[in-house]
Amino acid sequence: MTTRILSKEKIVLAAVDLINHQENLTFTRLSRILGTRSQALYNYFPDVMAIRIGVAIHFYNDLYQRLQADLLGLSGKEAIKAFNKIFVQYSLSHYPVAQQVIAIPAGKLHNDDLDAAILKIRNIGLKLLKPLVPDKKSRLVISRMLRNLIIGEIVHIGNGRFDNKTISAADSFDQMLNIALSTI
Template sequence: MSRQVLSSEKIIAQAITLITADQTPTFSNIARALGTRSQALYSYYPNQDALRAAVFLHGVTELTEVLKTELFGLSGRVAILRFAQVCRTLGLKNIRLTRFILTTPRHLQEGTATTAVVALNDLLMRLCAVYSTDQADQIVIARTLRNLIVGEVINVGAGWFHNTAVPASTSFDRMIAQYLDMLGN
């Protein structure tokens, strides 16, 4: 095997490539694809769980950064609709990676990953504050929006929504809009 210069970024990128190809991102599979030995990856990640947490962190951080850019200058209803559309689009862009991220166990989301999740949640909570000043209401609004987004991504990604009378993206936008209409403002 040729000597390979490794980095955390290369390892995560290769893990994502394997996930996208519906392959398991084990140390052996990643090392083989990178032209090195699996033992070399232990310098970067002590175990498979640490690697999974790093992929999770990468995905959540990437989503948050895209959302910050896409939402810049927007507020209220328009911002929430854009938030939902961006999450849907990115989630469906790589459905296998999305499933991997969504099924990452909570205990692996500790540490820096928690910070990324909190940043994403804070962004959504600030958007929900337009509809209520009550924190409990904001939490319920945010949970409902997340459920609509995740449900859409999972269902469309699995091929459930294929009726051409109402395209999936149209029904998604309408569901979000109808929910926001129920809230007022």
């Protein structure tokens, strides 16, 4: 029998693959993909929720890298619009995983790595808003409004609710961002 070398990263990537194929995430299915026994996975993750958290951390870290690269050299409202569009495009291109990530309650699982990954993304948005919205309370409100637009766009486009010939989803999102940003 061939020895299989497992790692948290390999398990998370296999979980991402399962989720992308819209299969149930279980230790049994993961072990089949990884060519091992399900008991071996417990050395890395205590339960399926821990694997989902690993998937979310992977998602947020990849999104962070994408945002860092694509926002380089941008500032002001242009950067804020780009941040929102990149977030939505990235999430839609990984929609089954994004659905799983959105379903995980932020700050409720007491997982420092997950909280840090989410905070890195949130801090990019807040950093972009700070020069335009100096008041901390107003900045938080606008940040929440933009986050609502992002999540709503991901969910509705992902579920096909914004299929309309009158205006494309991308054009309506752009208009919504313009309306939201006209307040600052």
